[in-house]
Amino acid sequence: MESFEEVYQKYLKEVYCFLLRLSGDREIAEELT
Known part of the structure; x- marks a missing residue:
């Protein structure tokens, strides 16, 4: 299972x-991410 940080980094750009x-x-957009 991926940690929250891994998932966050994985999908940050999208x-x-x-x-x-x-x-x-x-x-x-920057504030919300």
């Missing part, structure tokens, strides 16, 4: 990109 597309604001 989640950030998703939030950036959703919000249209880099600062918001």
Whole structure:
């Protein structure tokens, strides 16, 4: 089983990109990730 940190690092870029597309604001996407 992966630890939370491993899962977080594994999907960080995808989640950030998703939030950036959703919000249209880099600062918001960075804050949420």
